[in-house]
Amino acid sequence: MKIAVIGGGIGGPACAIGLAQNGHNVTLYERASSLESVGFAFRITPNSDLCLKYLGIDTMDGGAVVANTSRMMDYKGNVIFENKENTDSEKAKKGSSVFAYRPHLQQQLLDRAKECGVRLETGVKVLDVDVDEGSISLENGSKVTADLIVAADGVHSLVRPHVVDSKKYFPKVSTGHGCLRFTIPKKAVLEDPLASQIVSDDFRMVSMRGNDKAIIVYPVDYDTQFNFTCTHPEKLSRAATEGAYNHKISPEMVLEMYKEFDQRAIRFLELADPHGFRVWKLVDMDEIPRWSAKRTVLLGDACHPVLPFGFSGASMAIEDATTLAVLLPKDVGVEQVRERLDLYEQIRRPRVERVRESSDSSREIARGREEKQFITEYRVFLTEHDTVECARRAVNEHFGKE
Template sequence: MPLKILIIGAGIGGLTAAIALREQGHEITMTEYTSTAHRVQLHSHLKSKALTPSPPNLPITLLTSHKVTTLDPVTSTVYFSNGISHTGDLIIGADGVHSLTRSFTQAPSSSIKPFPSGKSAYRFLLTRASVLSNPKTAKHMQKEGELIMWFGTDRRVVVYPTSSNSLLNFVCIHPDALSESEKNWEGWGKGGSKENLLKIYESWDEDMLEMLKMARSPTSSDINTTGTLKVWRLLDMHPLPNFTRENLVLLGDAAHPYLPHQGQGAGSAIEDAAALAVVFPGDVKEEEIQERLKLYENIRIGRAHRIQEFSRILGRDPGEGNDVVVDIRKP
């Protein structure tokens, strides 16, 4: 019999898990309460695939406007603010860095929570064509697929291509204090101030500043703010001692939020989802769930913790912590 699996969160990790576990024959119900998405194109493709029928597998049910208030990992029951509840065989917490489900996997005395890393980041997208059309900036974009980084003593700008080299993603990392006037900065949807962005990097390379000037701040009339200038605080978290409890398991940022310096957040969430599909084949028995969850944890927890540490190290400012040497060849 297929398992009834409840997935909390319809981000990249949650959608990938839904698709992979559906292909194993399980019955999937996803819940989501927010309309905000990061890496919008990838999210859109995954959502389309998840909601497209895949006979003979059961269709995936997506419940929007469902905010989790509490859950019971023993009975696999999730309770929502709209007064309804759903019970399954397995709950997957894919609800991001500010995860509610995370607290149900840890001891009541646990103090492990996300905390400010000391840095924030502005993000925006430009078309590669627009950068190439400007004589001052074209020289930086002559090679397709190239990642470019500018470093200062306590700030940096990272530019890399996306969407088959048609778009450029800008990530401008700087000390928290320089953008603390930006309120509600811990979410993806907060519009950023271009005036403040340019002030932070005012003494930098003139050609690079030309690209920053091309950023577009969102306006109140925007229906779609994809690619416009946004700011968010970079959060870190100490490693969790476990990813599972009873019939509840975490994946992605709910289990192991990363700083963005290696760009591993989405990829690691996809790896988590694939691992869950491997340990939960279609013929798995209900009484095997907790044993299989521990197998998943053993597969993923060491790798996740190492990526957390590598991302933290790579984010250090020049000259900070140069005495630390890490052997990345270890499995």
């Protein structure tokens, strides 16, 4: 099949790789011409690491750092509990819990896509989609038709309203939370007498939570930097986020926002590059009524944004992409696409909705509620899932052995 993938973030290239590996003719359209400035990091859990391996990607080659013990503290610095990760070496061989630097993972995905024969059209913005015709219109004036259009164009998806045929399902303006992100060279933290009391090589991920705020830190970029993800009530950063999605914020405002935190956490904020703080307004969206129309399908944040409290947005996009790859082998033709896209949604929707719900509940932790039991059960559900096996089983059940 001739397949057009829109979006070169995380889910788009992952899907393009899977479909090209199957032998389809895939072109990927990404509006950005360079990935340099798209920064920051995320956590890849074993479930999505397993998918990445299926797609031929080892995150360690891109400088990902393996998680060991994570520690949760309250905002005053008292330890609430600790959790060990990657303890089962056999399981970890299949898929590990790692911290990945977004530009590195994105580059790995795009390199692998190229290797698999995907045509990469970067610096090319898709302006319109005609779901009935199966075509996309590009900024350069050309129109491309395809047997299948995969839209992985993120939370502000251009394609989504065409699929759900309604303006109702645009993202909500705000969740009431803002998210601050920055990085600090690891050396600067470990050499600082105060900051080094919180993170060390023994505790790779530390979160401090309370007063509806959280400071989460973990290492990335070949273990040379600490990445910080800090949530807070959105009103505290509104002056910086008003009218924009990604804004710079002053160090004074940052220090004011987290002023009640333990002095060791405050020290992180003081060690950071004062020009390096960025703040996001977090957006969420209601569940949409369908994930595909005709031969156009949504994946990742375009159809189900996941709040960052559960560390799973990228992981869900990767699982979606892998599922589509398993459901659409080379011998599946245009006439079978519809039933395959229905099965995709049937497989993915219940899992994604539980993850979305749990990522929202995780906000309770930011409010200071201890939810050890919830976290333990949810962790098994999230991390022990085998996406490829699950999709293969569904294909066998619905269409017989392939």
